[in-house]
Amino acid sequence: MTVLTPAAEVERPASVRATGPARRSPRSVLAIALFLAPAVGLVALLMIAPFVDTAYRSFFADNGFTRTFVGLDNYVTLFTSAGFGQTLLNTLMWVAGTLALPVLIGLLIAAGTHELRWGAVARFALVLPYALSGAATAVVWMFVLRDDGALNAALAAVGLGGLEQGWLLEWPLNTVVMIVASTWQGTGVAVILFLIGLQAIPPSTIEAAKLDGATGFRLFWHITLPQLRPITVVVVGISVVNSLKTFDIVWLLSKGGPGTASETLALTMYRETFTLARYGAGAAVAVVLTVVVVAVSWIYLRRQLRAN
Amino acid sequence: MTDRPLSRRTLLGLAGAGGLAWATGCARGTxxxxxxxxxxxxxxxxxxxxxxxxxxxxxxxxxxxxxxxxxxxxxxxxxxxxxxxxxxxxxxxxxxxxxxxxxxxxxxxxxxxxxxxxxxxxxxxxxxxxxxxxxxxxxxxxxxxxxxxxTYYPMFFSRRAFAAAGVTVPTTFAELLEVAGTLRDAGITPIGAPGATTWESIIWFTQLLIGHSPDYYEDVTAGRASYLDDTATAAMELWARMYADGLFSEPDADQSGFPGMFADGTLGMVIAGTFTINSYIQAGLGAADVGMFLVPPVDPVVEHAVVVExxxxxxxxxxxxxxxxxxxxxxxxxxxxxxxxxxxxxxxxxxxAALPTGSVVADFAHDVARVRPREVTRYWEASPPVLVEGNVQDLSAFMVTPTVDNGITVLRNLQDRADAEWEAWRA
Missing domain, CATH: 3.40.190.10 (Periplasmic binding protein-like II)
Incomplete structure (x- = not known):
């Protein structure tokens, strides 16, 4: 860690400490605490307390009527169950897929339409699906992807019947097409955020680069992209967290099937808790999922924000 | 202030008090x-x-x-x-x-x-x-x-599709397979069978098990017999063969589309609970369009059995x-x-003594009264819930890849889960 940290990093906190708190009066500390209290209180009440309760429940075998302490049994069962590896693999596929597709496509759309005359119209069309809920998206894609759905019908109609597939019925194909469906819906937010980033780039920087002879791809790669870094951190961060939590679209399109082949961690949590009424086991999955999401977000944001 | 009848502070106060009153009302709700x-x-x-x-x-x-x-x-x-x-x-x-x-x-x-x-x-x-x-x-x-x-689980059939293919209600399982084959050759989907992601995957599994032996079905669901028994294997083989012969719809077919397909004669048959008749009636179909019959046993010497929910x-x-x-x-x-x-x-x-007046279900109930089939509990309720939920998913997976090999794998999974869940249930 220390090897990677440049000297400037070490100096900054020291200088803050020297000047900042020294000037604060007890009155202003109280004011800060008062302003923070509602937010901290709400987070504690609505997020931390339920999490602690969930973690506590995960040590019990609980069927809703009776509860027996079983220690780490729920975790052992989860980690040794046959489907757990598959669930992790699917969750990873979602992370990789939603990182690569919405972020990349969002960036391309934003950069490509930023200065076009009819760019706003094109962007509107592409951002529109973002206004749909996950459930509505799933209904639309179900119509397209089911065996007797629009995609297979279209393939047959243009003489490509040989390419007809059970899109939602075979793993890994179903996970891939569900990632595509989720990309269709989720790219909008990336486009909006990248546009904000593009608008925040000072025109003088671009002009200076153009005067120096940078155009097209070189201009984008060496000037625009580095300036988009802060917003990229946000977009990637949101995408990672959302992909780890993927639930609605998979639940509605494949129910995690066939069998449990396309299940993600969030689906396993739902199945254990609400389908099988094994509340302790469901709580254990929830804890694992939370730990993964928090750890990934923390590591990522820590590295990225520090690098900035 | 004077020209404003309601200050922002008063408004917020009122909203707060209203909210509190509402929340208290909820806490002691009806x-x-x-x-x-x-x-x-x-x-x-x-x-x-x-x-x-x-x-x-x-x-x-x-x-x-x-x-x-x-x-x-x-x-x-x-x-x-x-x-x-x-x-x-x-x-x-x-x-x-x-x-x-x-x-x-x-x-x-x-x-x-x-x-x-x-x-x-x-x-x-x-x-x-x-x-x-x-x-x-x-x-x-x-x-x-x-x-x-x-609710009974009979075979619903489209009179229009049967007429178009020139077939009549089968009385043996061999005839049922023949009828399905004729429908297929006439370009009609013979049997609608959803279940790729739903509980309906148990319908044909159960039907083929009771068609081979109702005794075995009751034993295996009660944990007294093994899913690796020859009866279950025979049922799986038959199910896979029926798929190979093109007798079923795609496994992600949508039950709600069936009344329309019955009406235009593009679907021949479907096993469903008698309660589903409501969706056919709502689609404007009646006794002239839809009929029901008891699915005959696979093995002709075995007694007639029907699933009841x-x-x-x-x-x-x-x-x-x-x-x-x-x-x-x-x-x-x-x-x-x-x-x-x-x-x-x-x-x-x-x-x-209470039969729905003048409906297709009443006609079917008279058939039941005449044949007096053995009534078996639906698979959904016939074993511990956790075991059933897991098995449903495996059976759904079979419907997606309906080969004999996969069928055997699924039976093995069913038995492994039965071992674990019966132990948990009896604990």
Missing amino acids: YTRPAPGNVLTLNNDVATWTDAYAAASDALERRTGSRLAVRAVPNQSTYQQIVRMSAQTDATTDLFKWWNGYRLQDIARGGIITDLSTAWDHAQEQGWVNPEMRESFSFDGRPYALPLYK SAALCVSADAHKHEQAMAVADDWLATDVQQAWADQLGDASANP
């Missing part, structure tokens, strides 16, 4: 108090049965003086959570719908429902119910619920109006109550 007057509350997961409950309620009021106010939570898993959780608080309804078999045992041993032995004894004395049904509503030798209705009507142990709820339970199976209920529901009743 669910935590007995329903007013002669009303009993009933919770269920089917929103479309409101009229049927209303009809039954009228008949019950004449007998017991109590009326039913029905709440519906149309999502099954949400409904189950609500019942499980509220049963342990003072927010429970007086009566609620559940499932029979092991699902009922699951909550009976949780202590949230009342022993209904007296209601059963009364109904049996009056001849309102077939005593054979009592067992699937019992836990530890005592009944804890009444049959809400009685009966939801359960329970009385909450902590019901606000327990006494009145027990009185309703005593009269629930009475012929006049069941006649009113079945007429609106369009489905059969557990009371053999």
